[in-house]
Amino acid sequence: MASAVHLDGITKRFPGVVANDDVDLEVERGTVHALLGENGAGKTTLMNVLYGLYEPTSGEVRLDGEPQAFRSPRDAIDAGIGMIHQHFMLVDPMTVTENITLGNEPRKWGGLAVDRAGAREAVVELADRYGFDVDPDARIEDVSVGEQQRVEILKALYRGADVLILDEPTAVLTPQEVDELFDVLDELTAQGKTIIFITHKLGEAMRAADDITVLRDGEKVGAVDANATSQEELAELMVGREVLLDVDHGAADAGDVVAAVSDVVVEDDRDVRAVDGVSFEVRAGEVFGIAGVDGNGQSELVEAVTGLQEVDAGEIRFRGEDVTSTSRRERIDSGMAYIPEDRQERGLVMEFDLVENGLLGSQHGREFAPNGRIDWGDTRAHADAIIDEYDVRPPNADAEAHSLSGGNQQKFIVGREFERDPELVVASHPTRGVDVGSIEFIHERLLELRQQGVAILLVSSKLEEVQGLSDRLAVVYEGEFIDVVDPDETTEEELGLLMAGERPGDGDGGGGGFETASEAEPAPSTNADAADGEEA
Amino acid sequence: MSPADRARKALSRLVEASATERILISSAALVLSVLIGAVLVLVAGRMTSCTAGEAVYYFGTGFCYDPVVVFDRLFLGALGDPLSGGWSPNGQFAITLRETTLLLFTGLSVALAFRAGIFNIGTQGQMVVGALATALGVLWASAFVSGLVGTVVLIPFGLLVGSVFGGLYGAIPGVLKAYADANEVITTIMLNFVATGVALYLVSGVFKDPNSAANQTVPLPEFAQFPSLFFGARQDFSIVALGFGLVAIAALYYVLEHTAFGYDVRTSGVQPEAAEYGGVDSKRTIVASLALSGALAGIAGAMYVMMILGTFQTGIPDYGFDGITVSILAGNNPLGVGVAALLFGVLKSGTTVVQFATDVPPQLVGVLRGLIILFVAMPEFFRLLAKGLPGQWSESEAVATDGGVAVDQGGETDE
Amino acid sequence: MSDAAGDGEGGFVERYSTRALFAGTTVAAVVALLVAGLLFPDSLAGTLAAVLTSENTLAAALRLSVPIAFAALGGIFAEKSGVINIGLEGLLIISAFGAVYVTEVTGGVWVGFVAGVVASTLLAALFAVVTIKFRADQIIAGLAVWLIALGLAPFASQVIYNSPNTPTVQTMGSIAVPVLEDLPFFGALFSASPTVYLLFLAVFCSWYVFERTAFGRWIRASGENPKALDTAGVSVTHVRYAAVIISGVLAGMGGAALSLDLGQFTGNGPTMVNGKGFIAIVAYLFGNYNPVGAFLSTMLFAGLDAVQTVLQLQGIGVPRQLIRITPFVVVIIVLALVGRTQLPEAAGDHYETEE
Amino acid sequence: SGGPSDGENSSDGSDGSDGSDGSDGSDGSDGESGPAANIGMVYATGGLGDGSFNDQAQQGALQAEEELGISFRESQPDEVSQFSTFQQQFAESSDPNYDLVCCIGFLQADSLTDTASSYPDQDFMIVDSAVDADNVASYVFQEHEGSYLAGLMASLLTTRSFSVGAGSTTGDSTNVGFVGGVESDLIQKFQAGFESGVSAGSDDIDVSVNYTGSFNDPAAGREAANAMYNSGADIVYHAAGNTGTGVFQAAQEQGRFAIGVDRDQSVTRPDYADVILASMVKRVDTAVYNAIDATVDDEFPGGSNVALGLDSDGVELVFGDQLGSEIPQEILDEVATAREDIIAGDTDVPSEP
Ligand SMILES: Nc1ncnc2c1ncn2[C@@H]1O[C@H](COP(=O)(O)OP(=O)(O)OP(=O)(O)O)[C@@H](O)[C@H]1O
Ligand SMILES: Nc1ncnc2c1ncn2[C@@H]1O[C@H](COP(=O)(O)OP(=O)(O)OP(=O)(O)O)[C@@H](O)[C@H]1O
Ligand SMILES: [Mg+2]
Ligand SMILES: [Mg+2]
Numbered sequence A: 001m002a003s004a005v006h007l008d009g010i011t012k013r014f015p016g017v018v019a020n021d022d023v024d025l026e027v028e029r030g031t032v033h034a035l036l037g038e039n040g041a042g043k044t045t046l047m048n049v050l051y052g053l054y055e056p057t058s059g060e061v062r063l064d065g066e067p068q069a070f071r072s073p074r075d076a077i078d079a080g081i082g083m084i085h086q087h088f089m090l091v092d093p094m095t096v097t098e099n100i101t102l103g104n105e106p107r108k109w110g111g112l113a114v115d116r117a118g119a120r121e122a123v124v125e126l127a128d129r130y131g132f133d134v135d136p137d138a139r140i141e142d143v144s145v146g147e148q149q150r151v152e153i154l155k156a157l158y159r160g161a162d163v164l165i166l167d168e169p170t171a172v173l174t175p176q177e178v179d180e181l182f183d184v185l186d187e188l189t190a191q192g193k194t195i196i197f198i199t200h201k202l203g204e205a206m207r208a209a210d211d212i213t214v215l216r217d218g219e220k221v222g223a224v225d226a227n228a229t230s231q232e233e234l235a236e237l238m239v240g241r242e243v244l245l246d247v248d249h250g251a252a253d254a255g256d257v258v259a260a261v262s263d264v265v266v267e268d269d270r271d272v273r274a275v276d277g278v279s280f281e282v283r284a285g286e287v288f289g290i291a292g293v294d295g296n297g298q299s300e301l302v303e304a305v306t307g308l309q310e311v312d313a314g315e316i317r318f319r320g321e322d323v324t325s326t327s328r329r330e331r332i333d334s335g336m337a338y339i340p341e342d343r344q345e346r347g348l349v350m351e352f353d354l355v356e357n358g359l360l361g362s363q364h365g366r367e368f369a370p371n372g373r374i375d376w377g378d379t380r381a382h383a384d385a386i387i388d389e390y391d392v393r394p395p396n397a398d399a400e401a402h403s404l405s406g407g408n409q410q411k412f413i414v415g416r417e418f419e420r421d422p423e424l425v426v427a428s429h430p431t432r433g434v435d436v437g438s439i440e441f442i443h444e445r446l447l448e449l450r451q452q453g454v455a456i457l458l459v460s461s462k463l464e465e466v467q468g469l470s471d472r473l474a475v476v477y478e479g480e481f482i483d484v485v486d487p488d489e490t491t492e493e494e495l496g497l498l499m500a501g502e503r504p505g506d507g508d509g510g511g512g513g514f515e516t517a518s519e520a521e522p523a524p525s526t527n528a529d530a531a532d533g534e535e536a
Numbered sequence B: 001m002s003p004a005d006r007a008r009k010a011l012s013r014l015v016e017a018s019a020t021e022r023i024l025i026s027s028a029a030l031v032l033s034v035l036i037g038a039v040l041v042l043v044a045g046r047m048t049s050c051t052a053g054e055a056v057y058y059f060g061t062g063f064c065y066d067p068v069v070v071f072d073r074l075f076l077g078a079l080g081d082p083l084s085g086g087w088s089p090n091g092q093f094a095i096t097l098r099e100t101t102l103l104l105f106t107g108l109s110v111a112l113a114f115r116a117g118i119f120n121i122g123t124q125g126q127m128v129v130g131a132l133a134t135a136l137g138v139l140w141a142s143a144f145v146s147g148l149v150g151t152v153v154l155i156p157f158g159l160l161v162g163s164v165f166g167g168l169y170g171a172i173p174g175v176l177k178a179y180a181d182a183n184e185v186i187t188t189i190m191l192n193f194v195a196t197g198v199a200l201y202l203v204s205g206v207f208k209d210p211n212s213a214a215n216q217t218v219p220l221p222e223f224a225q226f227p228s229l230f231f232g233a234r235q236d237f238s239i240v241a242l243g244f245g246l247v248a249i250a251a252l253y254y255v256l257e258h259t260a261f262g263y264d265v266r267t268s269g270v271q272p273e274a275a276e277y278g279g280v281d282s283k284r285t286i287v288a289s290l291a292l293s294g295a296l297a298g299i300a301g302a303m304y305v306m307m308i309l310g311t312f313q314t315g316i317p318d319y320g321f322d323g324i325t326v327s328i329l330a331g332n333n334p335l336g337v338g339v340a341a342l343l344f345g346v347l348k349s350g351t352t353v354v355q356f357a358t359d360v361p362p363q364l365v366g367v368l369r370g371l372i373i374l375f376v377a378m379p380e381f382f383r384l385l386a387k388g389l390p391g392q393w394s395e396s397e398a399v400a401t402d403g404g405v406a407v408d409q410g411g412e413t414d415e
Numbered sequence C: 001m002s003d004a005a006g007d008g009e010g011g012f013v014e015r016y017s018t019r020a021l022f023a024g025t026t027v028a029a030v031v032a033l034l035v036a037g038l039l040f041p042d043s044l045a046g047t048l049a050a051v052l053t054s055e056n057t058l059a060a061a062l063r064l065s066v067p068i069a070f071a072a073l074g075g076i077f078a079e080k081s082g083v084i085n086i087g088l089e090g091l092l093i094i095s096a097f098g099a100v101y102v103t104e105v106t107g108g109v110w111v112g113f114v115a116g117v118v119a120s121t122l123l124a125a126l127f128a129v130v131t132i133k134f135r136a137d138q139i140i141a142g143l144a145v146w147l148i149a150l151g152l153a154p155f156a157s158q159v160i161y162n163s164p165n166t167p168t169v170q171t172m173g174s175i176a177v178p179v180l181e182d183l184p185f186f187g188a189l190f191s192a193s194p195t196v197y198l199l200f201l202a203v204f205c206s207w208y209v210f211e212r213t214a215f216g217r218w219i220r221a222s223g224e225n226p227k228a229l230d231t232a233g234v235s236v237t238h239v240r241y242a243a244v245i246i247s248g249v250l251a252g253m254g255g256a257a258l259s260l261d262l263g264q265f266t267g268n269g270p271t272m273v274n275g276k277g278f279i280a281i282v283a284y285l286f287g288n289y290n291p292v293g294a295f296l297s298t299m300l301f302a303g304l305d306a307v308q309t310v311l312q313l314q315g316i317g318v319p320r321q322l323i324r325i326t327p328f329v330v331v332i333i334v335l336a337l338v339g340r341t342q343l344p345e346a347a348g349d350h351y352e353t354e355e
Numbered sequence D: 001s002g003g004p005s006d007g008e009n010s011s012d013g014s015d016g017s018d019g020s021d022g023s024d025g026s027d028g029s030d031g032e033s034g035p036a037a038n039i040g041m042v043y044a045t046g047g048l049g050d051g052s053f054n055d056q057a058q059q060g061a062l063q064a065e066e067e068l069g070i071s072f073r074e075s076q077p078d079e080v081s082q083f084s085t086f087q088q089q090f091a092e093s094s095d096p097n098y099d100l101v102c103c104i105g106f107l108q109a110d111s112l113t114d115t116a117s118s119y120p121d122q123d124f125m126i127v128d129s130a131v132d133a134d135n136v137a138s139y140v141f142q143e144h145e146g147s148y149l150a151g152l153m154a155s156l157l158t159t160r161s162f163s164v165g166a167g168s169t170t171g172d173s174t175n176v177g178f179v180g181g182v183e184s185d186l187i188q189k190f191q192a193g194f195e196s197g198v199s200a201g202s203d204d205i206d207v208s209v210n211y212t213g214s215f216n217d218p219a220a221g222r223e224a225a226n227a228m229y230n231s232g233a234d235i236v237y238h239a240a241g242n243t244g245t246g247v248f249q250a251a252q253e254q255g256r257f258a259i260g261v262d263r264d265q266s267v268t269r270p271d272y273a274d275v276i277l278a279s280m281v282k283r284v285d286t287a288v289y290n291a292i293d294a295t296v297d298d299e300f301p302g303g304s305n306v307a308l309g310l311d312s313d314g315v316e317l318v319f320g321d322q323l324g325s326e327i328p329q330e331i332l333d334e335v336a337t338a339r340e341d342i343i344a345g346d347t348d349v350p351s352e353p
Helices: A043-050 A073-078 A096-101 A116-130 A145-158 A175-190 A202-208 A231-239 A298-306 A328-333 A343-347 A354-359 A376-389 A406-418 A436-451 A463-469 A492-499 A528-533 B003-014 B017-047 B067-078 B092-115 B123-141 B147-180 B184-204 B239-258 B260-270 B272-277 B282-309 B319-329 B334-357 B363-377 B379-388 C002-039 C044-052 C055-080 C088-106 C109-133 C138-161 C186-190 C194-212 C214-224 C226-231 C236-262 C276-286 C291-314 C320-324 C326-338 D053-068 D082-092 D106-118 D143-158 D185-201 D218-230 D241-254 D284-296 D329-344
Strands: A005-014 A017-027 A032-037 A058-063 A066-068 A081-084 A163-167 A194-199 A211-216 A219-225 A257-267 A273-283 A287-291 A313-318 A336-339 A424-428 A455-460 A472-477 A480-485 B056-058 B061-063 D038-042 D071-075 D100-104 D124-127 D136-141 D162-164 D167-169 D175-180 D206-211 D235-239 D257-262 D276-282 D305-308 D315-319
Touching (some): A017 A032, A017 A043, A017 A211, A032 A043, A032 A175, A032 A231, A043 A058, A043 A081, A073 A081, A081 A145, A096 A145, A116 A175, A145 A175, A219 A231, A257 A455, A287 A436, A298 A336, A336 A406, A424 A436, A480 A492, B017 B067, B067 B092, B092 B123, B092 B239, B092 B260, B092 B319, B123 B184, B123 B319, B184 C276, B184 C326, B239 B282, B239 B334, B272 B282, B282 B319, B319 B334, B319 C138, B334 B363, B334 D071, C055 C186, C055 C194, C055 C214, C055 C291, C088 C236, C194 C236, C236 C276, C291 D206, C320 D206, D038 D053, D038 D082, D038 D284, D071 D082, D082 D100, D082 D106, D100 D106, D136 D284, D143 D257, D143 D315, D175 D241, D185 D206, D185 D329, D206 D218, D218 D241, D235 D241, D284 D305
Parallel strands (some): A017 A219, A032 A194, A032 A211, A081 A163, A336 A424, D038 D071, D100 D124, D175 D206, D235 D257
Antiparallel strands (some): A005 A017, A211 A219
């Protein structure tokens, strides 16, 4: 029997880059296939070829043995392919139903009107069939990320997809939601659907997939049976060398309190309390971690601490002084470094070159701009130093920020912030979207600073990261700290439950999400030990 | 970094592909516009009637208007006919420089705001306010000084008054945008109408010159006006004013590229979120940039009063709107504004020459102006054109507006 | 997940609360004014109340609204699809001239009307090609459209009529609906130029397209998240072309209505369009991209204009020059109070499917 | 004579040397002998096609072209700073050498003062303002005198029921209207004269005044006039250039009357002849023609300042081509008497409102 999907010798070139180089991929009907690789390995590109977004430079796409010539996603959709992108392709101000039916609206009155009742009904029916919990009338901008993902899947199913491609579907989910997603994938394959999902998390690939294909630098470096491989083997395939899967951060040697947050309340644009009375302290020489599913107030909390968002109640002290309402600039000047979660929006000016970006935040400082006049010579030297020290590639200070890969952008930001001689580093998702090698590097640097007595406030939705690096770990849920734990004494399952809003000692299951999962107990992890290093 | 290094960097910036390409595209846009303009002249020439003797013949067909004459008058006429030997510093060229001077200031005004990510359509109104304030301020002050001392004191004073009031008027949409989130495109358009209305009220009432039928203030004494040295006494042009303009170009360039404030402005212009992250107080920067932009417009107004008219009179020409086109053609770069202002100065001044020398309706020049802007806006068109020609141009992308309204180059944001 | 729905509604209320509050306050203020006017007919409030409740004010506001509201509807189509059309002013100018010219040549007002629409549509199509195919900066290209029309129409008039102003041609006249035209106040709605009825139709159709048709959704998606639309298999390029062309048709109707209502095109200075295209932009931003909202904000503006005309006659002690600027001042004040106008997410951006 | 003349082709050119070389015939003929004189025209901003002021000035030049065989060249500045440019271009030109430069509109006064002193050998004439120089002939008009007659006629007609053409008045109205362009001393002369004439006709009639702020906004003119008619006015007088087109249109829509300005607009705007009762004609054409004529005869009145009022037919109330004959005789008589009184100096018409 021919495979459901067969990519044969796909090559895709972009100006200056070979994103895919003679890649083969075979996926059997009714199976889950994981596509594994570092950042920039070419996973997304390969799937975009399958989805008709890109035409391959050479090579062939075959479905059930039939060669296809997709010229646009419309062709791919017609052939039964659905893709859920890394960034959701949803129209925020439109409703769930409108999004699911977009481009395929049921009509009435000879096409003159959308059959809105019919559309809604179709969506409800579809959601019921696969056991999805979605509100057909909610606006996308008002629903959780997990629900948005379900909408994306429904969108593909609505268009009759037999083959579903999911690009890094788990990056934004809690462990519980991940389990639920995997259950849904099982349900889908049971109903005959074929799934390809992209990830760079080894554990996930092994857990959820039947087969795994590994890409490196655009080339296929291996195809393995998920049940007959190990994390070590996969890691080596991915990176091309042996990788240390565990960080050992040694004992904390905490000193004085550097930053103290008490009873802080932050309201978002819509006057909803995003941070609802949070208190904690960060001491010199310790990493204070905050874990939680995205959207539970971490961003607002961090921006309040760093001076980018107004605090509606409570107090923030830094080095003993009340900084609750001081400007962002003053906080930078007094020794607060900040690695923002969104590097392309906040952390770098994309149109500026690295020289100019190296100055961001120091443009009023004595060092580079005495008397308000910028010393471009010093500034350039500074950028060169960062590039050198933090291995930013290409090593060219005249390159504009947008021309760098995400990982290199991140390294540049990390370098710039670490070189401020900070007393407090606020690191928000410092390794998001960054590949394994760079993650290792950034983690090492963070721990180095900690060793030097810098206080570090770390926020991440990657459990293994916060758990591995933190000396103390708070779990945030709906704007509140649900608990502060010793990360070494807490299992991933316990953390997952906390992140889902289960207060310690609270027995009730079900944190929303997929219906199919509401009665399922947390799926036992196959290899709890390896969980720590899952990302690495 | 050594001076040599710095020089090398400056040079490399200069020959940067995008800059070269920009100049190429601007020139090509000019040529194409002239070609289309020529066709327009011919078509119009077929639609009117004239005697056989007056007609010119191209491709065996008679036309009433001759595009060659039109463009000869437009460009050479505006330069004062340098080829004919009769060139004089008192001729049409002085008018061209006079227009250039004003366009330079309004162009810089728009460019500065653009660089801060703000679309200041209110330059016109800010100029009106600056002009009126200058006229009134200088009239008041001219009672205390006179003669050469008067000139030396009053001209800087007038410029100061113009810039302060223009700046204050520019700060209004700034404050509204920063603190009330009011769209500056709307508020500046509205404020233009308000400025004109209030100026008319004041100048037809309390501040009216009783000896004139026009709605104007009492004329400034001669010593309170820009002196005409060497150039254009009759043409109301002063090389001193142009000198101020060149200084303004250099100063704005310096401020934008070499000062912390300029860095703040540029950062908030291209990426406000990153600017905030970098410690830029976005509200203050918005207000400051619009105030500075208004101040430049106010100086344009002051020059109109102290160099051209010698009084404030209602019905200030549209230098403010022309400033938008100047800035756009210049890619919002202060150095480019100098060149673009000269080009539009030529067009403005050439219009009168064309009108005087031919029967072609002068609105033609308005069409040309639009075409130039249109072509400048579409570098892609020229790239495609160039691909069809041997010897391709560079592939790099050209700069469009640096902000104002989102001008992302691609719909895709890849991570 | 049911709480998500709650959030949704809460969000909705939040989103519109400032505007709702403002609208409420306005209504309350107007009612208070009318009551005061009733009680003290000789006071300033009395004068104002009389002016506001006059059928003539409504009629004048409608007439003044027509070109602005048509252009605003056009602007909504373009901008919702992600193309900011700042060249509406130019579209109005070119159609105003085209309509009069063809009417003068053919003698048919409606022929002229269609010709005006065609002229505007062609210019809009040029704008579409330039911005969509050649990826021109939308703001700059829009300004260029304005400048070209601002030069071209008077140029043509000068060539053809030897004057920037055209001769006078036939006008549209007006249509009265029997019985309804005799209604107090609202009678003005039923005795008006055919273009006023066309405008009502256009407002309704625009509303219908956005709220009820698939095409309307595609336009919205194309402006908010073009990639979502593209991956849904609908061509963003086609949708944007269609939207910009529709904006040309609508603005063309506005321009033709403007000039044919007066039977003349005047091309001096800023021409007879005189900033109406820019006011249209103000109107739709103010109406939050809703056709009905845009129409109402146009009526607000035109109503203020009509009121200031009448107030000048009453000699209420405020200098005329200042009365005349009230509409502009009111817009600024209202904007300062209501604040934010939310552009579609992708407005101004180019979109390409590949590379 | 006595009383306003009755139409467009009133006897111009009767003064001065008539048809010095009338044999020249049609224009554009490139005869071997050069034109009798070369004339430069610098129009007021707003340019030709305003249907009133500039067009009227052009009329004088056209008449001179036809009758005197001169040739003229036109320029239409669109901003104030271009006045001096064009004045100088004409003054400087040697091919041809311009014998006279006509500057239309009071806004040219300031720049002409400078230009005239820079070019003492060049002759200029200016309309609507006085420039004190030996090489400038100035022509100003007593617009308030003519407007007085318009006001008188309006107030007499509006107090009775009168119906003719497409319009009618009702006897019970208490006001008439005045629509101005941009506020300025000049337009206020029209307003002042009109108001004064209205109150001379009847104490009970008010004048509603509106300035649209533009000479080229017919839509605003229409709304202003509409508002006036709605408030009970039967007759609206405009001094607003092309904005007045809107006034005529409103009159037609509402079945009321309008009074035109500058030219006999019942002739130049025949579409509206059925509502134009009269026009306050300002003979800019006469001023231009006379200046040209004098130049051709080498009698250029440099340094003179001619005030053209009712006495010299510089301004006059011309009754509508279509409606004029229907106006009751007693009103015509009263207007004629008032005219005599003004000429005789018995009535003093204010020039400021
Ligand atoms: N549109 C494009 N134009 C040019 N280069 C591109 C384009 N898209 C991707 N690339 C390049 O192709 C390579 C593969 O990119 P791709 O997005 O497929 O990586 P990925 O494996 O999905 O990475 P990640 O894990 O970060 O999502 C990268 O070097 C990237 O920079
Ligand atoms: N654009 C801006 N962004 C942020 N803060 C600003 C800005 N402009 C002014 N400030 C604030 O105003 C204060 C005074 O501003 P000023 O520009 O004089 O800076 P400064 O502290 O004197 O720095 P320097 O002279 O070293 O450049 C600053 O301390 C800063 O807090
Ligand atoms: Mg990817
Ligand atoms: Mg300082």
